[in-house]
Amino acid sequence: MENLWLKMIWLHCAALRYMLCILPQTGYIFPDEFFQSPEIMAGDILDIASFKTWEWNDSQPARTIIFPLISSGIPYLVLKYLAGIFGHQNVITPYTMLIAPRLWMTTLSFIVDALIYRLAVKCYNGNAVIANVAVNLFATSYVCFAYCTRTFSNSVDLIFLAILLNLVAEPIGREHNVKNLLDMNIKGYFIASIIFTGFYIRPSSMPFAAFPLIMWVAQNVSLSNNKAVFKSIIDTFLRVFSLYPAALVCSVTFAVCDGLYFDQNAVMQFPWDNLNIENLIIWFKSLPNTSLNNLKYNLNSSMPEQHGVHPFYTHSLVNMQLLFGPLTVLMLKSIYSTITGTDGNKRLLYLLIGTLLSAVFILSLVPHQEPRFILSVTLPIVILCAPYFHPLKERKALVSVWLLFNMVGFAFFGVIHQGGVLPAVEYIHSVAKAHQETAGNNGVQFVFYKTYMPPYHLTAWPSHSFNHEMFPKENSEIVLNILDLAGSSPQLLKTYLRSINTRVLRTYLVVPNSLPCSLTNQLHEEFKMQIAYQYFPHFSSENLPFSPERCKNVHDSTGSSPLSLVLEKMSLNIYSVESKSPILPDSDMAVKSFGNSHIKSESIVQYTVTHPKINTSKL
Known part of the structure; x- marks a missing residue:
C-alpha cells in the first residue's frame, strides 16, 4: 500500500515539475543559466538579440558548443520550425524563448528519477519501497524544481553521474572469457x-567521476595470493585499456565540433x-581545446579575485545545508550506519559515500564555491537518506520538515531571488514593440543597474535592430538599446545618464528598490523620474532590503512597520528618465573608470564623434 502511495506522490510531483516550469519561474539563480546556453543558441539559430561572454571568444573559447546545442539548440530549432508554420511573431516571444529550453531540461530531468530508482533497488537488495522513497526525495526537492529544470551545465552533470553510477554498479565476472571481456570493453567504452x-x-565534473572510475577499475582486485594478484593486475590493465577508444573518439568529436563553430579553417586543414600520425597530431592540436582553455582560466591565480574567494569549508558547512537542509544530518547518520551496520549492499553504498565525500572534498580545494557546483551529490544523498523516511506514517515530523524546507x-531561488x-x-x-509602432525609428534605451545581467535573448527582439553598447549607435534601424551597468559606481551611472539626450532617445532606468537612499534621492533631484513598471518580489543579495531608511519619492511614508518597508524594498523598479536641464555641462569631467574602459562626461556631439563604438563586451 505504501508503495502505491509513493507512486501516486511521484506522479503528482512530476506534474508539478512541469507546471512550475510553465508558470514560469521568475527567480534568477545565476547568469550562467542563460549566458552559457540559450543566449548563444538564440542568436545563432533564431537571429535574436544576444550577447556572447568572454567564454565564447573565437580565439580562446572556454566552452564547448555541444552543451548549448543539446540543451537549448534542440528546442530553439523546434521553435524555428513552428515559426515557419504559424508566423515568427506568434511563436518567437519572450515567454516561449524562456520556456522552450526549460521544458526540454525538465523532460531530461526524469532520466535522473529513473536511474535513482534503479540504483536504489540494488543498494537495498531489491527493496522497491525504499527505492521509491529515494525517488520522491529527489522529486520533492527544490533542487529538482529550481535547478534541474534549467539550462545549467550542473544539471547535465547530475544526469551523467546517475548514468555513470548505474554502469559501475553492474558487476562483471572475474573470469576472462569471451563474454566477460566483451562486456568489459562495452561497459568501458560507455563509462x-x-x-x-x-x-x-x-x-x-571530474571530481564526481573520480571515485566511481577507481571503483570500477579496481572492481575485481584481490590480494589473497600471488595468482590472485597477477589476475588482478591483468584485469585492471584490461579495464583501463577499454577506456581509451571512447576517450579518443570523444576528444576528436568535441574538437571537430568546436572547430566547426569557432574556427572552420582549422578543421578544413585536415592533412588528406x-x-x-605526425600530421594528424599537428592538425588535432590546431583545433580549439575548450576544456583546456577553461582549466587554464580557472587555474589562473587572479580568477578567484574576479569571481569571489570562499573559505575551504563553504561547500561542506554552508552549501550542503543550503541545498539539502535536514538531509545533511541524516547523511552523516547514514554513513555511520553503513560502516557499522549490515543492511544493504555494502559495495554500492560505499560507492555512493565515496563519490559524495571525494567530490565535496576536491571541490572544496577550489577557492570559488557556489551551491550549484555540488548539485550532483543530490543523487547519493537521497539514496543514502531514503531509509530514514520509511515508513512514511511514522515519519510525519521528518517529512513535514523536509517539505517545509523545500x-x-x-x-x-525559484521566485524571489532577482525575481x-x-x-x-x-x-x-x-x-519596444509599442515604441516601434508609434514612434517610427526613434530608439528606446533601458539601463540596468545593480541587477543580474539581463538575458538579451528574452526580449525576442531581432538582432539587426538591437544594441547593447554603452553609447547607442547612429543607426536608423536600431530600436532597442539595453545597457547593463551591473555593480559599477553611482558616479558612472549619473555620468552616463547626463550624457544622453533623453529628449531624443527615450530612456528607462531599471534598478532595485533597495538602492541606498543617498543615490535614489540624488537621481530624483537631478532627473525627472517616474515609475513606469514595478515588480514584486525581487530580492537582491547585493542590495539587501533591510535598511531602515525611507527614501523620499520612493518609499511610502505611511507604512510604519519595519516589515512593510522591507517588503516595499523587495521590488524592481523601471523608471522613465528625462533630463531636467536641456543643456548638458560643457566642461570636461574627470575620467571615470569602468573595467578596462574610460569615459568622460562630455557633450552628446563629442561622444558621438569620439566614442561611436565603445563595446560593453570588452568591459
Missing part, C-alpha cells in the same frame, strides 16, 4: 564516453594529401 563528455562540457528553498529581472525583460519587449 569513458560519459566521463569525457562530462569533462568537455564542464571540466569540474599527407596522412600520417517550499522555502523554492520560493527563494524582477525576467519580468522586466518581458516588459521591455512590449515597450
Whole structure:
C-alpha cells in the first residue's frame, strides 16, 4: 500500500515539475543559466538579440558548443520550425524563448528519477519501497524544481553521474572469457564516453567521476595470493585499456565540433594529401581545446579575485545545508550506519559515500564555491537518506520538515531571488514593440543597474535592430538599446545618464528598490523620474532590503512597520528618465573608470564623434 502511495506522490510531483516550469519561474539563480546556453543558441539559430561572454571568444573559447546545442539548440530549432508554420511573431516571444529550453531540461530531468530508482533497488537488495522513497526525495526537492529544470551545465552533470553510477554498479565476472571481456570493453567504452563528455562540457565534473572510475577499475582486485594478484593486475590493465577508444573518439568529436563553430579553417586543414600520425597530431592540436582553455582560466591565480574567494569549508558547512537542509544530518547518520551496520549492499553504498565525500572534498580545494557546483551529490544523498523516511506514517515530523524546507528553498531561488529581472525583460519587449509602432525609428534605451545581467535573448527582439553598447549607435534601424551597468559606481551611472539626450532617445532606468537612499534621492533631484513598471518580489543579495531608511519619492511614508518597508524594498523598479536641464555641462569631467574602459562626461556631439563604438563586451 505504501508503495502505491509513493507512486501516486511521484506522479503528482512530476506534474508539478512541469507546471512550475510553465508558470514560469521568475527567480534568477545565476547568469550562467542563460549566458552559457540559450543566449548563444538564440542568436545563432533564431537571429535574436544576444550577447556572447568572454567564454565564447573565437580565439580562446572556454566552452564547448555541444552543451548549448543539446540543451537549448534542440528546442530553439523546434521553435524555428513552428515559426515557419504559424508566423515568427506568434511563436518567437519572450515567454516561449524562456520556456522552450526549460521544458526540454525538465523532460531530461526524469532520466535522473529513473536511474535513482534503479540504483536504489540494488543498494537495498531489491527493496522497491525504499527505492521509491529515494525517488520522491529527489522529486520533492527544490533542487529538482529550481535547478534541474534549467539550462545549467550542473544539471547535465547530475544526469551523467546517475548514468555513470548505474554502469559501475553492474558487476562483471572475474573470469576472462569471451563474454566477460566483451562486456568489459562495452561497459568501458560507455563509462569513458560519459566521463569525457562530462569533462568537455564542464571540466569540474571530474571530481564526481573520480571515485566511481577507481571503483570500477579496481572492481575485481584481490590480494589473497600471488595468482590472485597477477589476475588482478591483468584485469585492471584490461579495464583501463577499454577506456581509451571512447576517450579518443570523444576528444576528436568535441574538437571537430568546436572547430566547426569557432574556427572552420582549422578543421578544413585536415592533412588528406599527407596522412600520417605526425600530421594528424599537428592538425588535432590546431583545433580549439575548450576544456583546456577553461582549466587554464580557472587555474589562473587572479580568477578567484574576479569571481569571489570562499573559505575551504563553504561547500561542506554552508552549501550542503543550503541545498539539502535536514538531509545533511541524516547523511552523516547514514554513513555511520553503513560502516557499522549490515543492511544493504555494502559495495554500492560505499560507492555512493565515496563519490559524495571525494567530490565535496576536491571541490572544496577550489577557492570559488557556489551551491550549484555540488548539485550532483543530490543523487547519493537521497539514496543514502531514503531509509530514514520509511515508513512514511511514522515519519510525519521528518517529512513535514523536509517539505517545509523545500517550499522555502523554492520560493527563494525559484521566485524571489532577482525575481524582477525576467519580468522586466518581458516588459521591455512590449515597450519596444509599442515604441516601434508609434514612434517610427526613434530608439528606446533601458539601463540596468545593480541587477543580474539581463538575458538579451528574452526580449525576442531581432538582432539587426538591437544594441547593447554603452553609447547607442547612429543607426536608423536600431530600436532597442539595453545597457547593463551591473555593480559599477553611482558616479558612472549619473555620468552616463547626463550624457544622453533623453529628449531624443527615450530612456528607462531599471534598478532595485533597495538602492541606498543617498543615490535614489540624488537621481530624483537631478532627473525627472517616474515609475513606469514595478515588480514584486525581487530580492537582491547585493542590495539587501533591510535598511531602515525611507527614501523620499520612493518609499511610502505611511507604512510604519519595519516589515512593510522591507517588503516595499523587495521590488524592481523601471523608471522613465528625462533630463531636467536641456543643456548638458560643457566642461570636461574627470575620467571615470569602468573595467578596462574610460569615459568622460562630455557633450552628446563629442561622444558621438569620439566614442561611436565603445563595446560593453570588452568591459
